Amino acid sequence: MSSPSPSAPDSNPSPESGQGGPLPPLPFRFSNLGGGSTIILERGRRGWPWRWAVWGLLLVSLLLNVSLLTASLGPIPDAVREQYVAGPIGPGKAKLAIIEITGSIDDSKADGISRQITQASLDSSVKGVLLRIDSPGGTVSASDRLWRDVQTRLVGRKPVVVSMGSRAASGGYYIACAGDALFAEPATITGSIGVILEIPQISGLLDKIGVEFATLTTGKFKDSGSIYRPITNEERQRFLKSIDQSYQRFLRVVAQGRKMELSQLKPLADGSIFSGEEALENGLVDFLGYQDDALRHLLKLTRLEEAQVVRYVPPNSLATLLELLELGSRLPSPHPDPDESLSLWAPASQRDQGRSMPIPLSRAQVDDWLAPRLLMLSR
Numbered sequence: 001m002s003s004p005s006p007s008a009p010d011s012n013p014s015p016e017s018g019q020g021g022p023l024p025p026l027p028f029r030f031s032n033l034g035g036g037s038t039i040i041l042e043r044g045r046r047g048w049p050w051r052w053a054v055w056g057l058l059l060v061s062l063l064l065n066v067s068l069l070t071a072s073l074g075p076i077p078d079a080v081r082e083q084y085v086a087g088p089i090g091p092g093k094a095k096l097a098i099i100e101i102t103g104s105i106d107d108s109k110a111d112g113i114s115r116q117i118t119q120a121s122l123d124s125s126v127k128g129v130l131l132r133i134d135s136p137g138g139t140v141s142a143s144d145r146l147w148r149d150v151q152t153r154l155v156g157r158k159p160v161v162v163s164m165g166s167r168a169a170s171g172g173y174y175i176a177c178a179g180d181a182l183f184a185e186p187a188t189i190t191g192s193i194g195v196i197l198e199i200p201q202i203s204g205l206l207d208k209i210g211v212e213f214a215t216l217t218t219g220k221f222k223d224s225g226s227i228y229r230p231i232t233n234e235e236r237q238r239f240l241k242s243i244d245q246s247y248q249r250f251l252r253v254v255a256q257g258r259k260m261e262l263s264q265l266k267p268l269a270d271g272s273i274f275s276g277e278e279a280l281e282n283g284l285v286d287f288l289g290y291q292d293d294a295l296r297h298l299l300k301l302t303r304l305e306e307a308q309v310v311r312y313v314p315p316n317s318l319a320t321l322l323e324l325l326e327l328g329s330r331l332p333s334p335h336p337d338p339d340e341s342l343s344l345w346a347p348a349s350q351r352d353q354g355r356s357m358p359i360p361l362s363r364a365q366v367d368d369w370l371a372p373r374l375l376m377l378s379r
Contacts, residue, residue, distance in 0.1 A: 080119045080312045087308035094304055096295065097126045098311040105138025105146070105171050114149050116312040121153040127302040128159040130294055131179060136378040137171030140195060140246050143376050147253060150178035159301035163294035164188045164285070169273055171376035173284070174250060177257030180301065182285040183294040184276035191284060192378035193254060193269035195246045197239055200227045250376065258283060273378060 085098065097120045101113055120126045131150070137143060154160050155178060162168075162179035169192035176182055176190075184190055206213060206228065213228040224235045231239070247269075255265050260283060268274075268282055279285045287293070299307055 080116050080314070082310040083313045085309040085311050088306055089308065093125070093308040094127045094302070094306075095123070095125050095308045095310050096128045096130060096298055096302070097123070098130045098132055098309065100132045100134075100311070101146070101172065101175060102132075102134045102165075105135055105142045105175075107139065107142050107145075109138070110142040110145050112314050113146055117146075117149045117153055119312065121157065126158065127304060127307060128161070128298045129154055130291070130298055131160060131162045131176065132165065132291060133162060133168040133172050133176055134165030135172035136167050136169050137174070137192070137376040140171070140376050143171030143174045144249070146175045147178050150175065154178075155180070159298055161294050161298040161301065163289075163291045164190055164276070167378065169378035170194070172378075174253055174376055177254050179257070181287065181294075181297060183287045183289045183291075183297070184279050184285040185290055186276045186288055188276040188279070189273050189378070190276065190279050191268065191272055191274040193250060193265075194271040195243050195250060195376055197243050199225050199231060199239075201230060202227050203229050246376075254284075 082095075082097075087093070087096075097116075099113065099116045099120065103109070117129075120129050150160060160179045162176045162182045164172075164176065164182070164184040166185075166188065168176050168184070168188060168190045173190050173193065215223050215226060215228065217223050221235065221238065224238065225231065251262060251265060251269055254260070254269070255262055258265070264283075268284065274282065274284060276285065276288055280288055287297070289297075295309060
């Protein structure tokens with residue numbers, strides 16, 4: 001009698017088999033494909049609704065963040081964030097806003113500060129503004145724009161007090177003259193009333209290395225200020241006329257803000273810098289004091305018993321993020337090819353130690369850097 005042939009395992013084994021109670025569901029099943037048994041793995045589907053819910057939440061969060069970041073690229077300007085500094089906390093509280101003007105002032109920086117001035121002027125809860133200036137100045141156009149913004153949007157509507165940091169010179173002092181009261185610290189460097197125009201000249205270097213640079217123009221003044229040739233006497237006179245026009249406006253701004261006669265101001269307006277104490281003696285500031293002294297005076301001008309003090313912080317926009325990403329992508333390679341781009345190199349002492357740090361510059365950046373421009377800047 002022949003032995004029974006083995007049979008294929010049941011494709012649906014009973015969960016009751018075995019000892020100790022029911023077995024958990026198997027992650028596979030048996031299937032008889034005719035020639036034998038095949039184990040077919042099955043993907044577990046338990047919990048899939050939760051996974052889809054998590055992915056959905058992540059997608060919604062991503063879309064919300066992108067929409068918030070890209071909102072600044074539309075016609076509505078970026079909102080300026082407020083950072084709490086001191087005073088009572090709560091909705092509806094009267095506020096004193098601090099607007100900081102730091103570093104060299106160019107058109108890009110002036111745009112951001114102008115937005116802060118606009119927000120302070122439109123916010124009915126802001127009762128006074130403190131301009132905290134720590135700047136050596138900058139371009140004539142940027143300094144004049146900020147002075148005008150303070151004059152037209154704040155002065156006469158809300159008290160404006162200026163607190164000078166380590167420097168409030170040249171263009172920084174130009175802006176300060178829009179304030180109702182000026183505070184300088186004893187060690188503040190201020191003044192430097194004047195205008196400069198810098199025109200780099202590399203014609204001598206080109207002669208040494210045997211390079212000629214030819215320029216064709218439609219008029220004799222079209223390439224005035226070119227770095228590739230010395231300026232002519234006629235060009236020099238035109239430049240001096242432009243400088244004098246900006247200088248005369250500087251004098252009028254200071255005379256108006258400080259309520260001084262031009263005859264009294266001109267001896268002080270030869271580019272000289274002054275300490276805070278010297279500035280007080282010459283009538284260029286009203287008080288010696290620090291930022292907290294300026295805030296107390298501002299509170300007094302608002303006739304408030306107390307107020308919340310906030311500092312305006314530039315917004316985090318998608319444009320800012322993209323600028324940071326671009327900066328990161330332009331960081332120098334540890335083994336740069338000097339022929340790939342124009343570079344400014346670290347001092348020789350660092351190069352000798354094998355720590356050279358090139359900063360790649362494009363032709364457009366070099367041209368912008370070397371272009372002549374009027375400056376209200378303290379060196």
